[in-house]
Amino acid sequence: MKIIFFKRILLFLIFLISGLASAQKSERELILIDKDWRFSFGHLYDTEKDFGHAAGYFSYLTKTGFGDGPAAKDFDDRAWRKLDLPHDWAVEQEFSEKGSFSHGFKTAGKGFPEKSIGWYRKKINIPETDNGKIISLKFDGVFRNSKVFFNGYYLGTEQSGYNGFEYDVTAYVNYGGENTIVVRADASMEEGWFYEGAGIYRHVYLQKTNPVHVAVNGTYVTSELKNNDADVIADVTVENKGNYKGSIEIIQTIFNAENKQAANFSESILAPEFYKTITHSSKLYVEHPLLWSIESPNLYRLVTQIKQNGKTIDSYETTFGIRTIEFDPEKGFFLNGKPLxxxxxxxxxxxxxxxxxxxxxxxxxxxxxxxxxxxxxxxxxxxxxxxxxxxxxxxxxxxxxxxxxxxxxxxxxxxxxxxxxxxxxxxxxxxxxxxxxxxxxxxxxxxxxxxxxxxxxxxxxxxxxxxxxxxxxxxxxxxxxxxxxxxxxxxxxxxxxxxxxxxxxxxxxxxxxxxxxxxxxxxxxxxxxxxxxxxxxxxxxxxxxxxxxxxxxxxxxxxxxxxxxxxxxxxxxxxxxxxxxxxxxxxxxxxxxxxxxxxxxxxxxxxGNKPVLHIMPHWNWSGMEGREIDVWVHSNCNEVELFLNKKSLGKKKMEQNSHLEWKVNYMPGTLEAIGYKNGKKVLTEIQKTTEKAENIKLSVDKENVQNSKVTVVTVEVTDKNDLHVPTASDEITFSIKGGKILGVGNGDPISLEKDQFLDALSLVQITNFQEQKGTTVTLPQELQNYPENDWKTAFKDRDYKNQASSYIYKGEFELKNNLASNIVSFFYKKIGVETVVFINGNKVNASTEDPQKYILDSAILKEGKNTIHIAVTPLQKIKDWDVMNTNPGVIQVITPAEPWKRKLFNGYAQIIIQKEENVGEVVLFASAKGLRASSLKN
Known part of the structure; x- marks a missing residue:
């Protein structure tokens, strides 16, 4: 009896644990999928350069699931660039006078068809346990005219580069296996008259929900203040993408900033019918709410739960604030009843x-x-x-x-x-x-x-x-x-x-x-x-x-x-x-x-509401001694007195919403302003003539988010007295350990320097691809002399039912430069069962990381035309309608980037760095000719 009793207890516990696990799994998941995408440029109108997309007899608009070229699930993208989102390909380009005035003269967009189409691909695994959930892709924004495919299935087009959008992929998922997301962005057309970027420049998410769930942007929270309390109206739109019929429980809970419950409401309602929605409204009472304002931006969190048979099947969070706004035609704008x-x-x-x-x-x-x-x-x-x-x-x-x-x-x-x-x-x-x-x-x-x-x-x-x-x-x-x-x-x-x-x-x-x-x-x-x-x-x-x-x-x-x-x-x-x-x-x-x-x-x-005293301009005007300089002072002090080398140039009263001006004959030294309020000295500000630049100074801007992975660093130079040199234009070179540099700038409106220093990646096609039949199943290990007259176009009129025992293929590829620092790889696409590859007569071996990738030694390569031979035993058709691959692959050339660098503009430059994951410390190094180098630990 005891054994039976314990077995029953054990079974009950297993049932309870599995029930809790299934309830947990059934709740909403929103997974950021920004990492590890593949990217390559396509082409605006040249189909061949656009990887043959939409060139098939049946297109993705003709038959469901016929995404071709890069839109196909099994397209080989190994040679494409690997990157993380968000990504703006326009900022990576050079400047050109032929570029768009409104978009900053970058070599991207309508005038540059080879840089106006961007393809993105990502593979994700979705477990079998997700079968039964609603799976969707959420994009915060793609610039622009994006087409999205999932496992070769066309999902839709979003023309605007600024709209967020979402696609349900539930029916197309390969549960328990690999799935492919593909985005084609067309940035050839401008929406605005200002720089807009290009590509997937906002976040992308994978979302999983129960078939009964809160709809897209499905909550709407409003509030009404009554004396010192607030009525909060929480509308929720529930969608049913399944066959469930019956009641569900809507639970609305408000939490304050300390995560303490401030209000709660629940009610049972009938679930909407299949692929229908309903909107339910709840009124919650919050005592003594902390109002949202510009000085005190107090926020609350509404958690909306949907329960089915007592189990939570969806949970959706909404951040909101309680505040009032009002425009008055006589008195202006009011926030929380106060004029602002x-x-x-x-x-x-x-x-x-x-x-x-x-x-x-x-x-x-x-x-x-x-x-x-x-x-x-x-x-x-x-x-x-x-x-x-x-x-x-x-x-x-x-x-x-x-x-x-x-x-x-x-x-x-x-x-x-x-x-x-x-x-x-x-x-x-x-x-x-x-x-x-x-x-x-x-x-x-x-x-x-x-x-x-x-x-x-x-x-x-x-x-x-x-x-x-x-x-x-x-x-x-x-x-x-x-x-x-x-x-x-x-x-x-x-x-x-x-x-x-x-x-x-x-x-x-x-x-x-x-x-x-x-x-x-x-x-x-x-x-x-x-x-x-x-x-x-x-x-x-x-x-x-x-x-x-x-x-x-x-x-x-x-x-x-x-x-x-x-x-x-x-x-x-x-x-x-x-x-x-x-x-x-x-x-x-x-x-x-x-x-x-x-x-x-x-x-x-x-x-603002703090005392301010600022002198302009700087006081480095070598060669302009004796010339009259306009000196302005910005301040909210009542009076300001200006001194040049300790000699008073007069005290002036400040009018509301104004500034003060002096005419000062330039003399090296110190320009000093003293601000007074109600006759009392409250602020002092100086501009000093500096010595020559000697030191590089790196500092973390105070506006950075604490403990964030991304940090903005100010770059400047100082003289021997540690004074900022406002006229410096030195070129600073950077390197980093434990992180990566995202971009550099300096604020110079005419700077044509690179924003980013990235490895250059180019894909070189194999051309003039020809074949000869082999005489034996044994493949050569050394390249032989083959009769020139026996070469013919590869795969032309191939009789797949009567193939030779082996084939030798020959092709060519062009290298514009053969720098020793270049990394050149051949990404082989399988055209045979067994394969031997020769480059310029030299046998090359596959890499250990990928048996269909060959890293080519620069010693065997040459500038201009190179020859590739591929010996194979042939692939066999299983079904008569099988489509056989006839593309041998592509040559990838990576030219390492120059070191990161930027000139100072009027004394300043900026560098944005990102800490690597699982790294405790990132170190930024900066150096320049004639200056003392510097480093910054963060």
Whole structure:
């Protein structure tokens, strides 16, 4: 009896453990699959150079599962480049005057068909235990016009380079085995007039769910404050992709930042029918909530669970914040009932050295830089952002205008808007939706009015809690201006803002773009020949205003909610007012690296809440002794006194939202400013003439995320007194141990230096492939002399039922250079059972890592034409319709990269490094001719 009892207990425990395990397995999994992709360029219109894709009799659009070329499951991609995502292939290219002005003159895109198509492939294993789950691929964004295949099956096309998208691959999975993901990105067409990058530049995930699960972007959280408490409404859309019929339990639980439960609700409902959805709404009560604000970005977490027969089958987390927003046409913008002037910037999504492929930590880095400047708002210009940007804004306290790419009323336009809003509407940082920007053809007419009305009302159906705006620049009189909920003024010189306000007194407004000044960091005399603009804040052109003029205008008008400067950071492309060889914009308050221009200190003075004192320019003007120099001081002190070599040049009073100026005859030494508040000395700032550069200095920027794998390092040089040399232009060479370098930059708008130093990989085809029949099954171990007249085109008219016992093949391949440092490999594609390979008459052996890979010694190779012979015993057809491989393979040539390097620009450069996994310490080394080398441990 005891034995039977213990057996029953054991069986019960096994059943319990297996039940818990199955319940655990049935919950949602979201797996990041950024690592270990293969990449190669295809071709825009040359099918042969595009690996023969879509060239078969049946295409992937004709018959299901007929993906050919690289889209085929078993395509041989071993010779392709191996990389991790995110990846931007455009930033890797050289610059050329033939490149696109708006995209920074990179040799990618429509003018470069050989660099406009990118193929990506990745293999993943999906276990048999996942059979019965819903398996999907999630892409945060691919630039652009992407086609996705899974195991040779075509999944779909996403035209936009900014939309996230998801494909269900459940029916196509090889459970218990290998599966192949393929993406073809076509970046030949531009969506914007700014640098957009190319390729899979955002994250990719594999998702596994129960057939009954929370739908894509399936939660929507809103809140209503009542006295000191909050009602939280949690809508969840449940989807059923299975055959389950019956009840399910919806459990909604709110957790605070300390992971303590703040509210809970549960209810049983009927599951939706097969391939249908239902939306369930819950009301949860949160006592004394901590509100989200720019100073205290308090966040909550909603966990939505679906239970079936008492077991959790799906769990979905939603981060949100509790806060109120309000626009008042007389008093501006209010956050949590308190007036808040919007101090915003517009920004594109690229960064020095890495293009658009930003690691998540760089999103935080950039938002921290803007917050340090005093900014409290960010406009996504002009497209939906990557999710990590919004996450950073939520966590750091930065308000956001989220903007769709294109105005219109059809499925293409409204579906993009819907997907953006449903993805992003739980972010507390977002306070406004933008449905358009500077649509000059329609801004002032009835078409614009109609489109705006449709998009605005459509947006309200998706999210009634936030207002809608449009950025308008062609006059503020009619059309969109007369119907948009929140008027977006793009540049006060483009119309009479006060007049428009007086006509539409019930319409709130803000400056969605303002400033648009030209400035080059560290340059104080405009030099049009060199394409450098002075960093002094001056009116750039008649219809545009300086940063100071713009801020004063908006600061003095309570009815205007605030302004968004064009731009926070410089960006690639649109190098107005110049062209080639300028490759970045001049508009930013900071350059492409995030190094501050002097305007940053003006904004810190009047946007921030800390004492500021800044002198411009630097004081290194050798050869200009006695010449009059404009000296400006940015400060929020009441008074500032300026000294040159201890001699007072006078004390001046600071007006609100202004700056101070002196004319100073240059003399080497020390320029010193003393700031006073209420008659008391509070700050001192100096600019000193430095000695010559002697030392390289590496420092970790304070805006880096603590303990992150990615680190931004500032590179500069100092003199013997450890003073920064502001005019230095030394070229610094870098190396790294325990990590890798992601990119380098310096903020110079005309720098044509490489952003990245990567090994060059080229694929060389074998041509003129011919054959002769062998006379024996034994393959030669030394190359013999074969009669020249007996060679014929390989595989032509092959009778597979009557093959020779062996064959010898001959082909050619061209090497443009035969550097001893090159790594040349032959990736053999099987054309025989047994194989012997000869290169230029020399037998070569397969590598130990791959029996179909041959690493070729440079000693047997030559520049120009090389010959390959392959002796084989033939493959046999099993079925008459079997398609036999006739491609012998490809030659891969890897030319090692130069050392990483970058010139300093006006004393600074930047390098972005990434720590390797499972490495405790990364060490960066820097050296330059005539300077003392430096290293940095991180």
């Amino acid at each position: 002037k919007l101090k915003g910037t517009n920004n594109h999504q690229d960064h020095a050295g890495i293009g658009t492929a930003l690691p998540d930590d760089i999103q935080y880095y950039r938002i921290k830089k803007l917050k340090e400047m005093g900014s409290n708002a960010y406009r996504c210009s002009h497209h939906s952002p990557t999710p990590e940007l919004l996450k950073a804004c939520d966590e750091l306290g930065m308000l956001v205008i989220d903007e769709t790419r294109l105005m219109g009323i059809n499925d293409y336009h409204l579906n993009d808007l819907k997907r953006m809003m449903e993805r992003d509407r739980n972010h507390p940082s977002i306070f406004c939706w933008s449905v358009g920007n500077e649509e000059w053809n329609i801004e002032g007419n009835i078409v614009g009015e109609r489109i705006t009305n449709v998009m605005q009302n459509y947006a309200k159906n998706i999210d009634p809690t936030r207002p809608v705006t449009v950025g308008i620049s062609s006059g503020f009189k009619s059309g969109i201006s007369s119907v948009v909920e929140i008027m977006g003024y793009n540049y006060l010189g483009n119309g009479d803002i006060d007049a428009h306000r007086n006509q539409f007194k019930n319409q709130p407004g803000m400056g969605t773009e303002e400033g648009s000044t030209f400035a080059t960091r560290g340059i104080y005399f405009t030099d049009d020949a060199k394409h450098y603009q002075s960093a002094y804040d001056r009116k750039p052109r008649p219809t545009f205003y300086s940063i100071e003029e713009g801020w004063k205008f908006y600061a003095e008008r309570p009815y205007l909610a605030g302004m968004f400067i064009w731009t926070g950071f410089d960006y690639r492309g649109e190098p107005t007012p110049y062209g080639w060889p300028s490759v970045t914009s001049y508009f930013g308050m900071m350059d492409v690296c995030g190094f501050p221009k002097d305007n940053v200190f003006y904004l810190k003075s009047w946007w």
